Amino acid sequence: MLVAAWWLVAPAAAGARADDPVVLPSxxxxxxxxxxxxxxxxxVVEALDRLYEDRRLQLFVVYVRDFSGRSGQDWADATAERNGLGLDDVLLAVATHDRRYGYSVDPGSRLTQAQLDDVARTAIEPALRANDWAGAAIGAADGYGAVLAGLPVPAPEITPGPADPGGGAGGSTSGADLI
Incomplete structure (x- = not known):
């Protein structure tokens, strides 16, 4: 699986509820x-539908509290494998409390690593830095659609949100820890 990045250097608080790789909804x-x-x-649903209708690429997005101590890449790959995702599927996974993310695509995908990196850098990471959880998914969908059409990745419109949705126990991280 091709993979992505993490966006926080510090680990999550010990003893917090962990989210193992998941089964995607049917x-x-x-x-x-x-x-x-x-x-x-x-x-987000509209952006995912538009990507599929225009480019026949299915983007799955998962938001959990943490990645059970795994890297975003490992967690996304394990979830993609568990769900049998294929050539025309992409998985974007975000751990809001851990402040990490990862994406996974099949090695035979139409998307190149350079395109994936461009979408992550231009459309996903800026939204995540601002806690725009929906904006990250919309940015990913619009970005993948753009690169498959041979166009530049559009910068997302940022709508900041809560730093740790569903956070509950444990402290939040500071903006200094974000890339």
């Missing part, structure tokens, strides 16, 4: 265990 492309999307879920 009724959609979004799993949001921390209510990161809130009332913006319809915007």
């Amino acid at each position: 009724d959609g492309q979004i799993l949001d265990r921390v209510d990161a999307l809130g009332d913006r879920r319809p915007e």
